[in-house]
Amino acid sequence: MAIVRKTKSVHTLLEVMKQAGEALSVVDLVNRLDQEMNKTTVYRILDRLEDEGLLHSFQGKDGLKWYAQCQDCSTEHHTDMHPHFQCVQCGKTTCLPLEVTIPKVPNVKIQSASLLLTGLCEECLT
Amino acid sequence: MAIVRKTKSVHTLLEVMKQAGEALSVVDLVNRLDQEMNKTTVYRILDRLEDEGLLHSFQGKDGLKWYAQCQDCSTEHHTDMHPHFQCVQCGKTTCLPLEVTIPKVPNVKIQSASLLLTGLCEECLT
DNA sequence: CTCTTATTGCAATTAAGTTGCAAAAGTAAA
């Protein structure tokens, strides 16, 4: 297995994720980190951090890739199988700490499930 | 409302969808119809057929857009809210005729839910 | 410090999807 170095760039990126507190799209991250590191570096670090179990990713409603912090994952245990919510108006995207009920499907072996809910967030509702 | 003409291209595309019987990615469709019509035309026809309620679309696991035939939709009634399954090995992608249980999320208004299951299909299992 | 390996920046590339515009095809009335 490859060693994963905690470089300055890695620290910076993780700090941004922590500050945000919610999910961020890669596009957003690339913009936010424009002064700190190269676009390619953002993609590569996100990839490594996901392998390491510090972040998890999912596809947003527009096909963009999003990342969020994991609660309790590691290289061996990737247990972040929760649904996500994306506001159609403001774009705010969050992890939902809910159990996802995987339906039984005959004759196939389900390996993972991704559930994306879209609608209006609390702020956009009022 | 705009008139939607059943042109030769539309007929050809619908025929391909019918023959396939299962979901097809736009990329796949563009390739299959390469001799019959332009890429842009494929995108535009799919768009119209979705508006019309003859097809529905969803995002595959790799962010590609997929289309499948609707069972009972129309311009007014878009009631195709079922989950989809995508085989990680052969790519075969199908509609699952199952009720999707939308979890209750406090303080937000859920408008739609998309559930994508991935794993191994029947053929790839054996 | 020195060596080795992982990481990074940069420019080029890939590929899905979109857009503007002129030409072609469909529809209905004359």
Next chain:
DNA sequence: TTTACTTTTGCAACTTAATTGCAATAAGAG
């Protein structure tokens, strides 16, 4: 069938997310 009008199509150019190759740089072990 012709005419007039509207929708659809092809084509080329464009946009943008994501990837790749390679040389330069930074991290860490000893």
